[in-house]
Amino acid sequence: GAVVSQHPSRVICKSGTSVKIECRSLDFQATTMFWYRQFPKQSLMLMATSNEGSKATYEQGVEKDKFLINHASLTLSTLTVTSAHPEDSSFYICSAETGGAFWETQYFGPGTRLLVL
Amino acid sequence: AQSVSQHNHHVILSEAASLELGCNYSYGGTVNLFWYVQYPGQHLQLLLKYFSGDPLVKGIKGFEAEFIKSKFSFNLRKPSVQWSDTAEYFCAVSQAAGNKLTFGGGTRVLVKP
Secondary structure, eight states, rough: OEEEEEEEEEEEETOOOEEEEEEEEEOOOOEEEEEEOOOOSEEEEEEEEEETTTEEEOOTTTTTTTTTEEEEEEEEEEEEEOOGGGGGOOOEEEEEESSSSTTTEEEEOOOOOEEOO | OEEESSSOOOEETTTTTOOOEEEEESSSEEEEEEEEEEOSSSSOOEEEEOOSSEEEOOGGGOEEEEEGGGGGGEEEEESSOOOOGGGEEEEEEEETTTTOEOOOOOOOOEEEO
């Protein structure tokens, strides 16, 4: 149980285009989902927290107009990288948990590798 | 803001050797502590977690970690590693009343058969 999927697993796009990444909880309802970014040989950095039906909360330094997050249902959150540039190339990972309490375990997706040319 | 540091970036050891990975955090309040593992080509998986109670926590696959509050540390240990323990290990911390995780830089462990 507690499987989280991401689609696509990798994407290559041209500079200036927008890319949408989906994060799905396959066998549980995720009240809260998190989006992380991981640069090569670095750790995961939290970008934003999204709760179903409400606006995402972005971490300091993350442009909310650049990284649009939608958590429209209890099993799906999407991250759209708008007007992507080469510096947005990275590994994007989502996680999901069933509630918002601190004792909840986050279940991670396999990640999406984005390359912007 | 809290931060998490893992002292070793790379560790190479032979099968049956003992493993200890260091993790220190900087936050004065009550914290929740986690160790995650990422096997090659796979997603992050939870090894173990500490919220309260016994500071010695046992996790899956023979791993354990000890929370030493006075040292702000949560080191991961395994008495005898196997080749299948080759992976990257991440320490993470959240504040007691929150659920946002701050990750350490990760430690790549290579176990030679």
